[in-house]
Amino acid sequence: IQKQNLSNLRQALDKLHPADIAHILEALPLEDRLIIWGLVKAEQDGEVLLEVSDAVRQTLIEDMDSEELVAAAEQLDADEIADLAPDLPSDVMEDVFQALPMEEREQLRAAMSYSEDAVGALMDFDVITVRGDVRIEVVLRYLRRLGELPDHTDQLFVVDRTEQLQGVLLLNQLLVSDPEATVMEVMARDTVKFLPDDKAEQATHAFERYDLVTAPVISSEGKLLGRVTVNAVIDFMREKADLEARSQAGLSEEEDLFAPIWKSVRNRWAWLAINLVTAFIASRVIGLFENSIEKLVALAALMPIVAGVGGNSGNQTITMIVRAIALGQVNQDSTLKLISKEIGVGIVNGIVWGSVVGLFTYAIYRNMQLGLVMALAMLLNLLLAAFVGVLIPLTRKKFGRDPALGSSVLITAVTDSGGFFIFLGLATLFLL
Amino acid sequence: IQKQNLSNLRQALDKLHPADIAHILEALPLEDRLIIWGLVKAEQDGEVLLEVSDAVRQTLIEDMDSEELVAAAEQLDADEIADLAPDLPSDVMEDVFQALPMEEREQLRAAMSYSEDAVGALMDFDVITVRGDVRIEVVLRYLRRLGELPDHTDQLFVVDRTEQLQGVLLLNQLLVSDPEATVMEVMARDTVKFLPDDKAEQATHAFERYDLVTAPVISSEGKLLGRVTVNAVIDFMREKADLEARSQAGLSEEEDLFAPIWKSVRNRWAWLAINLVTAFIASRVIGLFENSIEKLVALAALMPIVAGVGGNSGNQTITMIVRAIALGQVNQDSTLKLISKEIGVGIVNGIVWGSVVGLFTYAIYRNMQLGLVMALAMLLNLLLAAFVGVLIPLTRKKFGRDPALGSSVLITAVTDSGGFFIFLGLATLFLL
Numbered sequence: 036i037q038k039q040n041l042s043n044l045r046q047a048l049d050k051l052h053p054a055d056i057a058h059i060l061e062a063l064p065l066e067d068r069l070i071i072w073g074l075v076k077a078e079q080d081g082e083v084l085l086e087v088s089d090a091v092r093q094t095l096i097e098d099m100d101s102e103e104l105v106a107a108a109e110q111l112d113a114d115e116i117a118d119l120a121p122d123l124p125s126d127v128m129e130d131v132f133q134a135l136p137m138e139e140r141e142q143l144r145a146a147m148s149y150s151e152d153a154v155g156a157l158m159d160f161d162v163i164t165v166r167g168d169v170r171i172e173v174v175l176r177y178l179r180r181l182g183e184l185p186d187h188t189d190q191l192f193v194v195d196r197t198e199q200l201q202g203v204l205l206l207n208q209l210l211v212s213d214p215e216a217t218v219m220e221v222m223a224r225d226t227v228k229f230l231p232d233d234k235a236e237q238a239t240h241a242f243e244r245y246d247l248v249t250a251p252v253i254s255s256e257g258k259l260l261g262r263v264t265v266n267a268v269i270d271f272m273r274e275k276a277d278l279e280a281r282s283q284a285g286l287s288e289e290e291d292l293f294a295p296i297w298k299s300v301r302n303r304w305a306w307l308a309i310n311l312v313t314a315f316i317a318s319r320v321i322g323l324f325e326n327s328i329e330k331l332v333a334l335a336a337l338m339p340i341v342a343g344v345g346g347n348s349g350n351q352t353i354t355m356i357v358r359a360i361a362l363g364q365v366n367q368d369s370t371l372k373l374i375s376k377e378i379g380v381g382i383v384n385g386i387v388w389g390s391v392v393g394l395f396t397y398a399i400y401r402n403m404q405l406g407l408v409m410a411l412a413m414l415l416n417l418l419l420a421a422f423v424g425v426l427i428p429l430t431r432k433k434f435g436r437d438p439a440l441g442s443s444v445l446i447t448a449v450t451d452s453g454g455f456f457i458f459l460g461l462a463t464l465f466l467l
Numbered sequence: 468i469q470k471q472n473l474s475n476l477r478q479a480l481d482k483l484h485p486a487d488i489a490h491i492l493e494a495l496p497l498e499d500r501l502i503i504w505g506l507v508k509a510e511q512d513g514e515v516l517l518e519v520s521d522a523v524r525q526t527l528i529e530d531m532d533s534e535e536l537v538a539a540a541e542q543l544d545a546d547e548i549a550d551l552a553p554d555l556p557s558d559v560m561e562d563v564f565q566a567l568p569m570e571e572r573e574q575l576r577a578a579m580s581y582s583e584d585a586v587g588a589l590m591d592f593d594v595i596t597v598r599g600d601v602r603i604e605v606v607l608r609y610l611r612r613l614g615e616l617p618d619h620t621d622q623l624f625v626v627d628r629t630e631q632l633q634g635v636l637l638l639n640q641l642l643v644s645d646p647e648a649t650v651m652e653v654m655a656r657d658t659v660k661f662l663p664d665d666k667a668e669q670a671t672h673a674f675e676r677y678d679l680v681t682a683p684v685i686s687s688e689g690k691l692l693g694r695v696t697v698n699a700v701i702d703f704m705r706e707k708a709d710l711e712a713r714s715q716a717g718l719s720e721e722e723d724l725f726a727p728i729w730k731s732v733r734n735r736w737a738w739l740a741i742n743l744v745t746a747f748i749a750s751r752v753i754g755l756f757e758n759s760i761e762k763l764v765a766l767a768a769l770m771p772i773v774a775g776v777g778g779n780s781g782n783q784t785i786t787m788i789v790r791a792i793a794l795g796q797v798n799q800d801s802t803l804k805l806i807s808k809e810i811g812v813g814i815v816n817g818i819v820w821g822s823v824v825g826l827f828t829y830a831i832y833r834n835m836q837l838g839l840v841m842a843l844a845m846l847l848n849l850l851l852a853a854f855v856g857v858l859i860p861l862t863r864k865k866f867g868r869d870p871a872l873g874s875s876v877l878i879t880a881v882t883d884s885g886g887f888f889i890f891l892g893l894a895t896l897f898l899l
Contacts, residue, residue, distance in 0.1 A: 054676035062796040064804060086676075175642065184639040186678060189621060206638050207616040210607065243705065244486035244518075246618060246698040248680055265697050266678040272701070273675065276708045277790065283715075284786035285779055292791050293804065296811040300819075303783050303812070307776060311820060314775040315827065321768040322831075328760070328767045335760045335767035336753040339883065342771070343746040344739060347717055347876075351735050354716035358709065359724050364494040372496055372725065379728040380735070387732075388743060395747065399754075444779070451771065 045074045053079050057086035060095070064293045069098050080107035085115055090291035092122055105130045113139045114159040114261070117146035145231075145260070154238050155231030157271055158252045158261040161185030164194045165218055167201050172214035174204070187264040189248040193222050200251055200259045202226065228253050231260060235271050240363075242268045282440050285310065306444065313448035317342075320452045324459035327467055333400050334462050337409055340392055342454035345416035348384060349446040352377050352424030357439045360432055374425045381421035385414030408465055412458035416450060419457070423449045477506045485511050489518035492527070496725045501530050512539035517547055522723035524554050537562045545571045546591040546693070549578035577663075577692070586670050587663030589703055590684045590693040593617030596626045597650055599633050604646035606636070619696040621680040625654050632683055632691045634658065660685050663692060667703055672795075674700045715875050717742065738876065745880035749774075752884045756891035759899055765832050766894050769841055772824055774886035777848035780816060781878040784809050784856030789871045792864055806857045813853035817846030840897055844890035848882060851889070855881045 048056060048071070056075055060068050060083070072095055075083060080099075084092055084107060096104065104123060108116050108131040120128055132140060142160050149155025163184065165174050174191070178184065191204045202222035212221045227241050228251045241247065242265055252260045277289065285306025290299060321328075321338070328334050356373065359365050365373070393410030397403060427445055428438035480488060480503070488507055492500050492515070504527055507515060512531075516524055516539060528536065536555060540548050540563040552560055564572060574592050581587025595616065597606050606623070610616065623636045634654035644653045659673050660683045673679065674697055684692045709721065717738025722731060753760075753770070760766050788805065791797050797805070825842030829835060859877055860870035 052677060058676070058795070061794070062798070062801070064801070178642045179644075182643055184643065186639075187621075187680065188639055189619075189680070206642070207618075207620055210610045210638070210642075211614055211616065212611075243698075243701055244490070245484060246696075248619065248621070248697070264678075265680070265701075266675075269675055269697075269701065269704070272704060272708075276704075280711070280786055280790065284782045286783055286786060290787060292787070292796055292801075293808070296808060296815060299808070299812045300815045303780070303816070304819075306783070307779060307816065307820060310779040311772070311776055311823065314772040317775070318768045318772050321771070322765075325764045325768060329764045332757045332761045332767075333754075335764075335770075336750045336757065338767075339753070339771065339774070339887075340743070340746040340750050343749070343879075343883070344743055347739060347742040348735070350716045351718055351738070354712055354718060355722060355724070358712065362493070363490070364724055366494070369494070369496070369724070376725070376728060376731070380731045383728060383732045384735070384739065387736075388739060391743065447775075451775070455771075 041074065044071070048074055049076055053082035054086045056083050057091075060087055061091050061292070065094060068094065068293075072098060077103070077106060078110060081110040081115070081119075084119060085111065088289055088291070089122070090289045090294060092119075094291065096122055101127050101130070105134070109134055112159060112161070113142035114146045116143055117156075120147055142261075149231055152235050153231060154229045154233040154235055154252060154263060157235055157238065157263045157267040158231060159264065159267070160261045161188075162192050162251070162259065162262050163188060164192045164198075164259065165204065167193050167195065167217065167219040167222065169218055170214065171209060171212045171216050171218065171221065174209060174218060175214065187249055187266065192251055192259055192262070193218055194259050198258045200228065200253050200257060203251065226251070229263060230255060236275070236361075238263055239268050239272055239275075279439050282437075283443050285441075285444065306441070309441070310444060313444065313451065316448070317451040317455055320455045321459065324455075324463060327459055327463045330467055331405075331462065333396075333402070333405060334459060337396060337405075338455055338458050341409070341412045341416050341458045342451045344388060344392075344413065345420045345450035345454045346447045348381070348417050349420030349424045349450045350443055352380075352421055353428055353442045353446050356425055356428045357442060360428055360438050365429070365432075370425075370429060374422065377421040377425050378418060381417040382414070385417040388417070389413035404466055405462070408458070408461045412454070412461050415457045415461075416454040419453045420446065420450050423453075473506065476503070480506055481508055485514035486518045488515050489523075492519055493523050493724070497526060497727075500526065500725075504530060509535070509538060510542060513542040513547070513551075516551060517543065520721050520723070521554070522721045522726060524551075526723060528554055533559050533562070537566070541566055544591060544593070545574035546578045548575055549588075552579055574693075581663055584667050585663060586661040586665040586667055586684060586695060589667055589670065589695045589699040590663060591696065591699070592693045593620075594683070594691065594694050595620060595623045596630075596691065597623050597636065599625050599627065599649065599651040599654065601650055602646065603641060603644045603648050603650065603653065606641065606650060607646065619681055619698065624683055624691055624694070625650055626691050630690045632660065632685050632689060635683065658683070661695060662687060668707070668793075670695055671700050671704055671707075711871050714869075714872050717873075717876065738873070741873070741876060745876065745883065748880070749883040749887055752887045753891065755888075756895060759891060759895045762899055763837075763894065765828075765834070765837060766891060769828060769837075770887055770890050773841070773844045773848050773890045774883045776820060776824075776845065777852045777882035777886045778879045780813070780849050781852030781856040781882045782875055784812075784853055785860055785874045785878050788857055788860045789874060792860055792870050797861070797864075802857075802861060806854065809853040809857050810850060813849040814846070817849040820849070821845035836898055837894075840890070840893045844886070844893050847889045847893075848886040851885045852878065852882050855885075 060071060084095060104127045108119060116131060189206055192200060193202045193204055194200055202224040203226045204218055204222045208221055227245055227247060229238055231252055249262045249264045251262050254260055287302050287305050290302050389410035392413055393406040396409045397406035424446055427442060431438045492503060516527060536559045540551060548563060621638055624632060625634045625636055626632055634656040635658045636650055636654045640653055659677055659679060661670055663684055681694045681696050683694050686692055719734050719737050722734050821842035824845055825838040828841045829838035856878055859874055863870045
């Protein structure tokens with residue numbers, strides 16, 4: 036019966052899209068995952084490996100021998116092999132490389148040379164080129180002879196003898212043009228194009244703004260190198276969004292949901308360590324004021340309020356600014372405007388919430404002065420949060436770093452230590 | 468000279484894509500923004516309004532009179548007007564509605580009836596339909612007569628007399644097919660399609676997985692209603708990612724970078740208030756132990772470490788789980804596995820980091836028992852964080868709520884109050 040089930044399962048898998056198989060594998064615990072992986076048709080191995088997440092891919096690759104890996108890689112295009120390359124053992128890559136035809140070897144070498152966040156890394160080589168001086172009718176005949184067009188072909192690329200890109204011929208345009216017209220007459224010259232070293236992030240903005248399906252990639256001399264498709268852009272967007280969500284929470288890399296515990300611990304330890312250091316610092320700030328707390332123990336109960344609300348408010352500011360930077364809305368002129376606006380918000384919030392916590396404090400401890408100190412500390416910590424919340428991402432950007440990375444941990448560190456210092460300092464000055 | 472400059476500026480604006488104009492407007496402070504907005508050609512007003520963010524759109528609409536608004540809306544398609552509708556005054560909508568031809572009125576009514584996160588809200592009506600029994604050659608002639616195809620047309624929709632969708636004819640297929648073949652012979656029957664009430668989120672997954680450019684939307688009876696394009700999907704993804712980033716930070720809605728201070732305050736107050744309530748609760752938990760703190764003031768300095776590291780670790784867990792839920796990787800079977808894995812990670816982290824803070828505590832306060840209590844409290848709070856970090860998003864999902872919304876605030880509330888209670892409680896039991 037077991038065997039019968041497996042053979043049914045195998046048949047069901049054969050009918051699935053590689054992306055669906057990948058999805059199933061990701062949702063399975065390791066044992067079950069490897070059983071299913073063994074049932075997947077060898078012809079689909081390459082595509083499935085491309086589709087799964089990095090963490091899951093590693094578990095699958097560990098389960099395959101060199102021969103299987105070479106066979107899987109050989110089913111893929113050069114740009115796809117380049118995506119897998121970092122996860123493949125070097126002897127497998129060597130074999131794959133040797134087995135490729137000359138042209139694809141060059142493409143693979145090129146694709147592997149670009150950094151992960153460059154347009155080159157999103158590029159594929161499935162371009163159809165035509166000459167500008169032929170007639171539309173000839174192009175239509177040529178396409179029919181090809182028998183099949185690459186996925187996402189929404190335009191043909193018009194090049195001259197030296198492969199210089201001269202324009203693009205949209206299929207939509209091709210279909211409605213007079214068959215007697217030449218390509219040159221109907222092609223669009225003014226088109227969005229990228230260099231392979233352009234930032235992938237910029238390409239995604241262009242795809243979003245101009246609603247592109249594909250766009251050509253050219254060398255600095257204007258030679259057509261390949262194209263970027265909207266699905267590569269979507270995958271990049273998704274990965275980037277995941278990366279941001281993870282790095283805000285302090286996860287170093289993508290984590291297989293069913294990873295062994297020690298792997299998860301390794302993935303999470305770096306940020307926990309940073310967090311521990313900032314917590315130690317905050318703790319020592321409090322340590323400075325142990326005398327004051329001994330005299331007025333209410334301070335210990337109240338201080339987390341000042342720190343917590345400051346941290347929340349600082350996170351609001353930093354999220355706004357990081358997003359504005361990502362959208363390219365922040366420039367030299369606007370920095371001062373932004374700081375003064377956030378300071379303004381901080382003042383209003385400080386007065387409103389400061390009054391609330393001041394009254395709360397008075398209601399509980401029946402100590403007017405303590406209430407006033409609490410209110411003033413709230414106000415000052417909210418101002419600190421506003422100021423640093425604008426400054427952290429802008430400074431990181433100035434030094435070419437990712438403005439989002441760890442921003443939440445940083446702002447919380449400042450508003451914690453700062454909040455404790457402000458509140459306990461004021462209390463020591465005015466109450467004791 | 469001022470006038471000369473403005474006229475130069477106007478000419479420069481005329482050459483820009485509406486999306487680029489929108490981008491410029493978003494990056495400008497209100498005053499400058501309205502000056503530029505006045506210079507934009509009336510024919511582009513509608514497109515620009517579509518492209519800007521909700522917050523900026525409001526500032527632009529407030530600057531226009533009814534006539535201008537009606538004129539701007541009338542340049543748009545029904546599905547685009549539906550996108551603007553929530554921001555337009557009702558008398559303007561009334562006028563726009565009256566001015567539309569019958570068919571588009573119906574489309575507008577339909578488009579406005581879908582909820583914001585349904586496929587219907589992403590749908591447009593720019594479909595080209597053909598009959599299954601005509602020959603490819605006839606289709607090619609038909610397209611040429613149309614003179615222009617809608618953006619993103621990568622396939623034609625094959626329908627029968629009653630508008631039932633029978634299949635799709637990819638342009639890529641059309642171009643390589645024998646002109647004598649019939650549409651029926653070359654069309655694909657087995658295609659991804661959506662109902663207008665399907666979740667938009669699911670449609671984005673399908674576009675990602677199957678690398679779609681467009682997909683048909685059909686009624687429950689199989690009638691073709693419209694299509695979804697990849698650019699609508701990308702916009703939706705971007706908006707959703709923004710929404711998540713904002714709601715994690717506690718911003719209620721999209722905020723114009725240069726919004727007046729009182730608007731920003733209003734946008735941020737709700738989450739600050741929630742945060743204040745949780746901070747008050749944590750404060751009262753500490754208040755319970757004021758006697759203990761009075762006797763051993765080191766407790767006040769140490770307690771934020773327990774709470775802070777617990778919060779960080781809980782955020783790591785919750786981020787993992789929220790992402791796994793979004794990707795559909797979590798089911799009944801895996802819940803127990805996930806909890807036990809996160810508990811395992813919590814135990815390892817608790818032992819490692821608990822030892823570190825225990826030693827740190829001993830080094831500073833020369834109090835062995837205090838160090839042990841600190842280590843134990845760390846371990847227990849990390850376990851609490853793991854348990855609640857899995858439970859919060861799973862519970863929210865069970866009740867049909869967004870698992871991500873406010874998850875960070877919630878887990879921090881639990882690990883703060885819980886951490887204080889565990890640490891101060893243990894200290895009271897064992898040290899005093």
